Amino acid sequence: MLSVLKNAFNHVETSDEILVGRKIDNDPKVENLVNDLIDEVMVINSEISSVRPPQASLMENSKKLIDKTGSLRGRPLYHNYIGTGAGRGPYVELEDGSVKLDLINGIGIHIMGHSNPRVMKAAVRGSLSDVVMQGNIQPNNDYWKLTEKLVQIASRKSRLKHAWFSTCGTMANENALKMARQKNSPAKYVFAMKNAFAGRSTMMAEVTDNPAYRQGLPSYNEVIHIPTYDKKDPQSSEKAFNKMKEEYAKHEKDIACFVFEPMLGEGGFIPTPREFYVPMLEFCKKNNIAVWADEVQTFARTGEFFAFETMDLGQYVDIVTIAKTVQLGATLYTEEYNPKPGLIAGTFSGGSASMAAGLEILEMLEEGYLGPNGRILKIHQKFVQGLNYLNETTCKGLAQDAGGMGLMIAFTPFDGKKEQVEALIKKLFANGIIAFSCGKEPVRIRFLVPAIIEDQDIDLALEIIEKTILQGI
Numbered sequence: 001m002l003s004v005l006k007n008a009f010n011h012v013e014t015s016d017e018i019l020v021g022r023k024i025d026n027d028p029k030v031e032n033l034v035n036d037l038i039d040e041v042m043v044i045n046s047e048i049s050s051v052r053p054p055q056a057s058l059m060e061n062s063k064k065l066i067d068k069t070g071s072l073r074g075r076p077l078y079h080n081y082i083g084t085g086a087g088r089g090p091y092v093e094l095e096d097g098s099v100k101l102d103l104i105n106g107i108g109i110h111i112m113g114h115s116n117p118r119v120m121k122a123a124v125r126g127s128l129s130d131v132v133m134q135g136n137i138q139p140n141n142d143y144w145k146l147t148e149k150l151v152q153i154a155s156r157k158s159r160l161k162h163a164w165f166s167t168c169g170t171m172a173n174e175n176a177l178k179m180a181r182q183k184n185s186p187a188k189y190v191f192a193m194k195n196a197f198a199g200r201s202t203m204m205a206e207v208t209d210n211p212a213y214r215q216g217l218p219s220y221n222e223v224i225h226i227p228t229y230d231k232k233d234p235q236s237s238e239k240a241f242n243k244m245k246e247e248y249a250k251h252e253k254d255i256a257c258f259v260f261e262p263m264l265g266e267g268g269f270i271p272t273p274r275e276f277y278v279p280m281l282e283f284c285k286k287n288n289i290a291v292w293a294d295e296v297q298t299f300a301r302t303g304e305f306f307a308f309e310t311m312d313l314g315q316y317v318d319i320v321t322i323a324k325t326v327q328l329g330a331t332l333y334t335e336e337y338n339p340k341p342g343l344i345a346g347t348f349s350g351g352s353a354s355m356a357a358g359l360e361i362l363e364m365l366e367e368g369y370l371g372p373n374g375r376i377l378k379i380h381q382k383f384v385q386g387l388n389y390l391n392e393t394t395c396k397g398l399a400q401d402a403g404g405m406g407l408m409i410a411f412t413p414f415d416g417k418k419e420q421v422e423a424l425i426k427k428l429f430a431n432g433i434i435a436f437s438c439g440k441e442p443v444r445i446r447f448l449v450p451a452i453i454e455d456q457d458i459d460l461a462l463e464i465i466e467k468t469i470l471q472g473i
């Protein structure tokens with residue numbers, strides 16, 4: 001045994017072909033098996049082609065599964081949804097036999113839809129690696145490849161230079177906050193926007209401007225909320241900037257960062273003009289307050305990879321957080337904000353399958369989805385035009401204010417009352433569309449549309465929306 005090892009060490013090969021890992025990567029038999037596997041699953045999935053109602057014979061068992069899941073976790077499911085694990089494009093099959101048109105995609109994870117063969121293949125190849133979950137001290141190649149890709153796309157129009165993985169958007173945000181606070185130590189206060197959503201940790205529940213999400217938790221009072229853009233108020237930009245200046249006058253060097261979502265998600269998908277942010281961003285730069293864009297929801301959806309590119313804000317950002325579409329969380333930061341050793345770590349950096357699939361998704365997005373003539377903006381136009389048409393014709397005044405950015409689309413149904421919107425979401429689900437809500441007053445219907453949706457699927461979505469609105473609430 002010892003002599004075998006000695007020989008192995010003495011034998012110097014110039015090519016990396018001696019590596020077993022590379023043999024697995026390049027083995028034609030493995031490649032054919034993976035291709036055959038995906039092809040076979042896709043043949044079976046091809047039975048799924050459009051929306052289908054529940055099947056009577058499956059409904060009882062499905063209800064049992066839904067109830068059991070709710071009881072096990074101590075809280076019922078929001079939708080009557082247990083997936084079978086099968087889907088195709090924007091369609092997903094549920095245990096009750098129904099097929100739904102999925103316009104929310106796990107709140108924005110599945111940008112390439114369900115059972116996308118390229119995403120599945122990347123995930124399967126990732127799963128063939130020696131470990132399920134990669135950690136920060138023992139990365140495999142997937143780790144640096146995805147980091148390199150993110151840094152490369154992020155640095156094209158900003159000073160961002162590094163990326164650090166985490167398993168979700170909340171943790172990416174926690175790392176961002178720590179970087180901002182460390183660099184600007186001992187500053188502790190955070191400027192955030194009203195109606196912000198930042199995640200579910202104790203601190204992110206405070207950055208989030210929704211008391212219902214921190215009921216019973218103590219207040220740490222470290223976050224100052226700035227008024228959001230109000231398109232009906234011509235003074236809105238000035239009001240926000242004045243609030244920032246007033247608060248700065250009170251706290252001065254104690255402000256560590258300004259975090260903003262380029263377009264607020266929970267805030268109702270109201271696009272915010274660049275000019276609204278610029279005075280505040282200039283002010284932050286002048287006063288060494290870290291500028292942190294929370295792109296957990298906007299990343300890969302606005303027609304460019306980053307909303308800071310779409311909105312031409314790249315020159316200002318020091319830290320950017322992403323998650324969802326890239327299948328794990330990541331914090332991107334400039335040289336200046338690179339933290340000292342010890343500040344960020346964590347056991348998990350991400351699953352091998354997630355990293356491989358995340359990289360594949362980024363590469364797919366570069367194949368015709370981005371840019372002013374890319375598919376994402378075409379989807380946006382068609383969908384929003386269709387909603388506006390309904391609002392002007394058959395559903396007069398009942399589908400107002402359709403808009404958003406790219407694949408993030410919302411409209412206000414009826415009077416935008418919470419109960420009306422909740423009832424409509426349940427009816428849409430029964431009629432075959434999975435949606436969610438956003439915004440407060442008004443509450444809106446939110447869609448996170450997959451990039452692979454075809455025009456005929458958008459037509460079907462509009463038909464179902466029309467039919468459901470006309471059924472009333």
Ligand SMILES: Cc1ncc(COP(=O)(O)O)c(C=O)c1O
Pocket residue numbers: 107168169170171173197198199200261265294295296297323324
């Ligand atoms: C803007 C924004 N920030 C942070 C988060 C939290 O991300 P996660 O749920 O992955 O922790 C979300 C999730 O919806 C989000 O939309």
